[in-house]
Amino acid sequence: MVTTRWWRQLIVISVLTSLVIASVQGATTDSEPGRPRQDFIAPLPGSYTLEVIQRAPSGKVLDVDGRVYPLDQYMTGKITLLSFIYTYCVDPVGCPLAFQTFIGLRERLSATPNVARQVRFVSLSFDPTNDTPTAMKLYAGQFSDASNTLRWHFLTTRSVAELKPILDDFGQDVSVQVDTGGRPIRLYNHMLKIFLIDTNGRVREIYTTAFLLPDVLFNDIQTLIMEEQGKR
């Protein structure tokens, strides 16, 4: 069991290292199969409306220090970008793509601290069994530092029983691959979805792989910020 835990930690470190290297090397390229392409100029922020798709669900989550918080705390008060991940996911158009996208956006948004303070990122694990708060902390590294202008929260849950209603309410599908004997293995099948949530906890956009275009995400966030400013 100890060996297994060590092996998992190694995978987490390897995945994280590859993600950071990839992010440093730049965004996705056109030649990468399955990666989204953007052959257009994204509509200007505020030139369109993001409709209210649904309310973000409620529930309970654990932060990287193992403290229990209501999910609402991470779904309201700021503009939130949420993705479901698991720390050892290696599907190039799955969690790593979400991670890369978040890193790129974080850099762009952080260029304007006043904007960055109005935004938060949330990465919530599919796997409460393996992705303990400690594992999430390891995965998050410096990205989860409370001193960062743009806060990025790496969350997990106490159990599948607490996670599943959240997944179901968001409409995030997930299943676990099984071996030839029908036993679950450590890989999840899921459709990549990133949720943009307004300050009132309402889902305003959902991005799947074909639609995960950084310029569009950036302008959508700006659009919601402008909407907030218009209320003041």
Place this chain on the structure above:
Amino acid sequence: MRNMSGDDMKTTHRRGPWTISLVLVSFFSAPVGVIADETCNSPYLASLIKGQEDFIHVWTLGVEGVGDGSDKLVTVDVNPKSARYGKVVDFVSVKGRGEAHHMGFTDDRKYLWAGRLDDNNIFVFDVGTNPAKPKLVRTISDIAQKSGYVGPHTFYAMPGRMLVGTLSNAKDGSGTTGLVVYNNKGDYVAKYAMPTTTIGGVQGDGYGYDVAINPQKNAMLTSSFTGHKNYMTELGQLINNPEAMKRFGNTMVLWDFKAMKAQKVFNTPGAPLEIRWSLKEGDNWAITASALTSKLWLVKQDSGGQWQAKDVATIGDPAKTPLPVDISIAADGKSLWVNTFMDGKTRLFDLSNPEAPKQVYEKETGKQVNMISQSWDGKRVYITSSLLANWDKKGADNEQFLKLYSWDGKELKEQWTIDFIKEKLGRAHHMKLTAKPTKNAALHAESQSVAASR
């Protein structure tokens, strides 16, 4: 009321020849069609089936005196390795008859939304849990109340929601209509009117039909058909009513998809129907067929990046009004199947040069044919027969079937036919393919197992 601007007048004038030719043809013909194949699904859809499909689901119109007489979702086993290959393995009847028409998967491919053009009900079937036995899980009945639009036609998956293209409106039953968005839970989200103003020099007619999105171009195309009054009218009456025959769509619209704003209206006379984007990497074009003018229309970016539409080929002899009703594009964008309802023919066009498609093959595949869907590898071609309950042919020509053909690059060879009347099912219309789920465990089972092993 439509704005009769100069552009609209010009459009009206162009209707003349095809209107006349339609009246001259048999009463047993009809415009319109529908479709569904792997190459026509929303690019937002998960897990396109690129291998062997296991099941085909046929949204079937109930016929009085045939079986239970109700509309139903019919499931056929289409895996050649199955003992029940080519057999109906299940059907789910829904209450009554409401002009069952088209279907579309949700983005996760777990649910199939199926619409009815007359009573506006949308039925949501769970096809993900066990595609051999779909289960009705929800009925959405508020589209007219929420949006004012009726005739839910096209169901196009967007992330976490469904874009519904409609055909008409609740106020006057004309073709003025719009797009409606629901979330995947079945809650109304938004609506968008089809343009009725002049955009890019062309008058929008406000009509709707199909929807197709190219996410990398942020381009959405819509086409146009006709309203509830027309599509629910007996075909014989319709073609003898010159005023009614003027009320067909003559435009396509290019939208800024992100902003959901119309950018350009194209003049594409004669009820342009199904729209298919080329799925080949780097291609920047879509194609459609206009039912009443029997043309193939190409919508493509010009050298300046501007979108243009032009007719690039004729389908059969337009003077005989063959009525192209459905198309199916190859996964590599190199060829296009076209079904023409009137003459019951299935035609293949070479699209190697989309600016000049050439017909390379044709075969009569039924007395009346409507929908056509090909497998991702192009080796299997499925065909159904029904257009609309009031527009299908009469008597012996009113064949109702699902047929599978194999395609070897030279010849369509019939593999099997299911007679939907003999099987007491009804009128076979739209098709969607599914595959058995891969061997995955549900999340709760995994949790228990892992917990036990620790």
